[in-house]
Amino acid sequence: MAQQEPVAAERLAPAEQPVEAKPDFILDRAQKAFEREDFVLAEKQFAMVLRQQENQEQALLGMGFIRANQARYEEALDFCNRVLVANDLLPEAYFLRGLIFEAQQEVVAAVEEYRKALLLDLDFIMPHYNLARIFQRLAQPREASRELNNTMRLLEQTTDEVIIPHSGGLSRAVFLEICRQDFSLLDLDVVVE
DSSP, X not given: OOOOOOOOGGGSOGGGSOGGGSHHHHHHHHHHHHHTTOHHHHHHHXXXXXXXXXXXXXXXXXXXXXXXXXXXXXHHHHHHHHHHHHOTTOHHHHHHHHHHHHHTTOHHHHXXXXXXXXXXXXXXXXXXXXHHHHHHHTTOHHHHHHHHHHHHHHHTTSOTTOBOTTTTSOBHXXXXXXXXXXXXXXXXXXXOO
């Protein structure tokens, strides 16, 4: 009696695949690894998703953020552009482009991308904060104050335990304290409220 070879998960129909081989399950593991800053595992998981679904937006974004963290900006932009071709209404894609341009000292382009992200999602905390930082560096305290106020207002609407997406793992409480310190460094004599 001949033994049958087990059927590889890749050859199974999607409904027959084990849960741990399905793209959504892998993507969830990748995003959790990314949030824990386990970028090696996250990259492997995102790559697995992209082998199954080459235009999966969240996996493309994840790979873009990882490449940006590795200072591989051209590759990060390539992933970002692939996302935007598939869906040009994702605020995270514009935020990622803003981060890349900011890292490359292209401040005007970074500001433009952060503003695009905010046009799509006014409650997206990180573009407000990144704009505030840019305006602080450019000695524009009025604009920096506005964006820090926006950041703090949004942070105050969440609970202390929440980890703020794309903040590098900062909790709401810690991030709020950082914003207050940043605000205290502004030249308030110039700021008119």
